[in-house]
Amino acid sequence: MDSNPSGRRQFLKQTAALAGVAAGAGVSADWAARGQSVKADVTSKDAHHNELLRGTPSRRGVRMSVDHITYYTPLQDYNGIITPANLHFVQYHASHFPEIDAQQHRLTIHGLVDRPLSFSMDDLKGLPSVTRIHFLECHANSSPQIHHAGNQNMGLPVQYVHGMSSCSEWTGVPLSVLLNECGLKKEASWLVSEGADPGKFSHTLPLAKALDDVFVAYGQNGEPLRVEQGFPIRLFVPGWEAPFSVKYLRHIKVTDQPYHAWNESMNHSIPRDDLGGKARWYHYEMGPKSVITRPSGGMTIPRKGYVQITGLAWSGGGVISKVEVSTDGGKTWKDAKLATPVQSKAHTRFTFDWAWNGEEAVLMSRCTDERGEVQPTQAELYKHWGITGPDANKPARAIHTNMIQPWSVARDGSIKNAMFA
Amino acid sequence: MRCSLSLLACMAVLAAPAAGMAQQPPRFNVGTPLSAEEIKGFDFMIGPEGQQLPVGRGNAKDGAVIFAKRCEVCHGKNGESGVLRRLVLGKPGQPFRGPFKAEHRDSVAYYPYATIAWDYINRAMPVPKPGTLTHDEVYSLTAFLLYRNGIVGETDIMDEKSLPKVEMPNRNGFVPAVPVYPPEPKPSWW
Numbered sequence: 278m279d280s281n282p283s284g285r286r287q288f289l290k291q292t293a294a295l296a297g298v299a300a301g302a303g304v305s306a307d308w309a310a311r312g313q314s315v316k317a318d319v320t321s322k323d324a325h326h327n328e329l330l331r332g333t334p335s336r337r338g339v340r341m342s343v344d345h346i347t348y349y350t351p352l353q354d355y356n357g358i359i360t361p362a363n364l365h366f367v368q369y370h371a372s373h374f375p376e377i378d379a380q381q382h383r384l385t386i387h388g389l390v391d392r393p394l395s396f397s398m399d400d401l402k403g404l405p406s407v408t409r410i411h412f413l414e415c416h417a418n419s420s421p422q423i424h425h426a427g428n429q430n431m432g433l434p435v436q437y438v439h440g441m442s443s444c445s446e447w448t449g450v451p452l453s454v455l456l457n458e459c460g461l462k463k464e465a466s467w468l469v470s471e472g473a474d475p476g477k478f479s480h481t482l483p484l485a486k487a488l489d490d491v492f493v494a495y496g497q498n499g500e501p502l503r504v505e506q507g508f509p510i511r512l513f514v515p516g517w518e519a520p521f522s523v524k525y526l527r528h529i530k531v532t533d534q535p536y537h538a539w540n541e542s543m544n545h546s547i548p549r550d551d552l553g554g555k556a557r558w559y560h561y562e563m564g565p566k567s568v569i570t571r572p573s574g575g576m577t578i579p580r581k582g583y584v585q586i587t588g589l590a591w592s593g594g595g596v597i598s599k600v601e602v603s604t605d606g607g608k609t610w611k612d613a614k615l616a617t618p619v620q621s622k623a624h625t626r627f628t629f630d631w632a633w634n635g636e637e638a639v640l641m642s643r644c645t646d647e648r649g650e651v652q653p654t655q656a657e658l659y660k661h662w663g664i665t666g667p668d669a670n671k672p673a674r675a676i677h678t679n680m681i682q683p684w685s686v687a688r689d690g691s692i693k694n695a696m697f698a
Numbered sequence: 699m700r701c702s703l704s705l706l707a708c709m710a711v712l713a714a715p716a717a718g719m720a721q722q723p724p725r726f727n728v729g730t731p732l733s734a735e736e737i738k739g740f741d742f743m744i745g746p747e748g749q750q751l752p753v754g755r756g757n758a759k760d761g762a763v764i765f766a767k768r769c770e771v772c773h774g775k776n777g778e779s780g781v782l783r784r785l786v787l788g789k790p791g792q793p794f795r796g797p798f799k800a801e802h803r804d805s806v807a808y809y810p811y812a813t814i815a816w817d818y819i820n821r822a823m824p825v826p827k828p829g830t831l832t833h834d835e836v837y838s839l840t841a842f843l844l845y846r847n848g849i850v851g852e853t854d855i856m857d858e859k860s861l862p863k864v865e866m867p868n869r870n871g872f873v874p875a876v877p878v879y880p881p882e883p884k885p886s887w888w
């Protein structure tokens with residue numbers, strides 16, 4: 278049996294191989310080249326920050342700028358539902374990752390509690406733990422603007438459209454256990470978390486959710502959190518938009534009101550027509566969503582006959598109860614097979630057997646969650662948002678997008694993103 | 699000592715239902731108590747009404763000097779033309795009154811509370827050395843950005859009392875008026 282370090286090396290080798298698959302196989306050289314060129318976004322003012330990043334191996338699907346580091350998960354290239362840790366998406370609001378000494382790191386909980394406490398890593402790991410499989414999704418994932426004709430990601434695979442959703446097995450201590458150690462005061466109703474990253478990423482969380490299923494995670498897929506995922510600890514808020522899951526978690530302050538930190542209300546809210554031009558400043562759950570990952574944009578179906586259509590579905594509302602697939606642009610739908618067991622608030626793998634007749638086709642998937650909520654079409658979602666008239670079929674600036682993704686298949690087997698087509 | 703206490707606590711809880719007492723989850727007595735002094739050393743987050751603001755003061759004139767030295771490299775002259783976020787809408791004396799759109803999110807004028815600017819500058823700025831500004835410098839920089847957005851005058855003093863009282867043009871631009879949980883309307887993901 279491998280010792281820990283070599284076991285980790287083996288794991289790294291395997292995931293590196295998977296990343297290698299992402300870099301070339303199954304898709305055009307054009308895509309691979311464009312994927313690489315994304316890094317050239319960096320402006321000259323980034324020279325200093327590139328200095329800080331020197332030594333970080335070049336990686337496909339990475340985008341860096343002065344105030345952002347983004348990794349997209351290559352959804353088109355892997356199977357099952359577990360995203361390897363180094364392929365998990367990152368949407369990071371600073372220029373370099375913090376280097377934290379886990380031995381020195383402390384999580385403090387204070388504010389409206391009877392006993393303000395500081396927890397070491399040993400403290401946290403010594404408490405009862407939970408291990409759960411959950412998706413995590415950036416609230417900006419799949420946003421309509423990503424589908425804009427001028428967007429450099431158009432024509433690239435699903436990775437660059439929906440790849441800010443990932444799913445891993447996370448291990449940690451329930452926040453309810455920690456809050457119970459501290460003892461909540463009667464007037465406590467919210468809490469605010471702060472990270473130890475340079476941008477001090479901060480986010481408010483309603484106490485009711487904190488006591489429900491939130492945990493402080495220190496493990497991902499069996500190994501310690503990686504630096505990009507918040508080493509040594511992060512908050513994990515199942516089913517909710519990812520900014521709630523504060524990385525490099527350092528302080529939790531229990532309060533009786535939301536704090537409207539810069540990251541949450543300002544940068545993460547968009548004025549909407551259906552709200553009279555106002556912005557909704559606290560979204561919580563991510564809605565039911567599915568996407569066909571293979572075959573998808575940028576790929577080619579090699580020949581007529583059998584094609585396995587596969588993809589992922591998930592919902593912040595719980596378990597995915599049904600996924601349907603259409604090969605005729607939504608005119609008719611048939612049930613897809615779900616890989617079991619289906620986990621709550623987790624990616625759910627679906628497959629669908631299809632015989633391609635060589636004609637044009639439009640592939641779509643649509644999911645329903647355990648509460649009966651159904652993934653909307655683009656038209657339905659825009660109607661909710663109050664986007665009408667000439668704007669109704671154009672990419673809008675919006676977040677929290679879970680509309681049905683169409684992929685069009687041409688007679689030569691090539692596949693394109695058909696959203697807004 | 700701690701060990702036996704936690705054992706007692708667990709046993710007491712396990713016994714509680716039989717004794718007809720209110721059910722309480724067990725405590726493990728893990729974690730190190732924090733003193734008020736220790737908390738003061740890291741408790742820098744500022745709420746919207748600004749009761750937590752520390753003593754300090756500054757105006758836009760002082761802020762302009764600091765901004766040119768510490769902030770202009772990324773945010774551009776007067777926060778209007780940098781490689782990063784355009785921090786300014788409107789101009790001195792002429793605040794932007796809306797309608798606010800998605801592209802206005804980066805501006806200080808979009809914030810519903812002036813305290814948000816103070817809190818973010820204080821904890822996260824300037825890159826690459828966040829947390830190195832004095833309280834007076836943070837008040838001055840906040841005053842400067844509010845002035846460039848036409849929200850306060852150039853010599854108006856911003857301090858722990860005046861800053862929370864600044865009326866922001868987009869204060870009522872968010873729904874619901876008071877954030878609630880669970881959310882309305884359903885479904886919550888709209």
